[in-house]
Amino acid sequence: MGEEVKVFGAWASPFSRRVELALRLKGVPYEYIEEDIYKNKSPLLLKYNPVHKKVPVLLHNGKAIAESLVILEYIEETWKNNSILPQDPYEKAMARFWAKFIDDKCWPAIRKAEWSPESEREKAMEEACECLKALESALNGNKFYGGHTIGLVDIAANFIGFWLSIVQEATERELLSAHKFPLLFNWSHDFVNCGIVQECLPPKDKVLAIFKARVAAPSN
């Protein structure tokens, strides 16, 4: 009997893609369930994530786990092949530090820089650039945050690797460029060109259409 592994996600959500990417890196077969998170959350999603009522949720043999970084740690501990975290406690702490930094600082700063009203934009762009600068330094000369292979921080940074360039195309506001952050720019190129990453990414034109619609109707 195979085990039950289900992912409740949303196709455009970078957080859902994190979970799928980790499972694929480990070679774990799973069933993907698309949620309509804006208009019609399913009773199962509300049952499995009653606190946040958000995707992604991982369901493993009847047990539900929410919060993408918590799920990634669970995946790492449950399926031990193809590690996404270093074994050394200090290196592991550094990976957790940067993954948390990406969620707590980079994600809100980049959203604000790309989508805030013009009056707040200059400051927001500065803050987002500070975040990207810190993140670039954390590469430490490696191809990926995980070294030669993709690890927790690369997975957490997926929205910087893929979504950010599409947002930039829609808003015509450039944060990440080869000129400003050459190492991080190269990372984003290497990341999205991994075959296993490409398997998990949504079609670029569909994402671009969403962002362009948002530019056209900025109150949404």
Place this chain on the structure above:
Amino acid sequence: MGEEVKVFGAWASPFSRRVELALRLKGVPYEYIEEDIYKNKSPLLLKYNPVHKKVPVLLHNGKAIAESLVILEYIEETWKNNSILPQDPYEKAMARFWAKFIDDKCWPAIRKAEWSPESEREKAMEEACECLKALESALNGNKFYGGHTIGLVDIAANFIGFWLSIVQEATERELLSAHKFPLLFNWSHDFVNCGIVQECLPPKDKVLAIFKARVAAPSN
């Protein structure tokens, strides 16, 4: 030769106390360095936590780690006695989920409920109560979140166990009471009455004086 374990903290900070409590639970001797985080951060703090420039920082044999939840995981992995996390991956994920919930949701909601202007207070109080309700349910009939002993979630929730009752006394706004949240109230009582927790807590009168000064000068 003993190992070097230093904690850079601030006496009134619940986040600094988390690190001290975890080290004491493990019986790890450490040197504590008080930082003047408001007026005069030390060059060492800026060196060891250049990204956030905040306490707490753990320095272990020359290696610095920031972010209290990241530090707690490092402590757990480095000193394996007296576990603060369950061994089972799912139970561990649940502990991480609730610790993250405490930081991401409870901490900002409680701060807002206690300190926001009157016009925003009713909604903020409702949100904070929702958080406490969820946190109460997570006790699952146990004395501590760690079961019979203090674990990661108890440590993370220290500000609800100790600081919240003092804030309530200063602001005269009650969030956590025996009437509203009897199980969580009992938990807070049991938590602050643990000898090892009491070793880590600042003097109540000093904390109360800070909060009363803030009530008297609400613009601060």
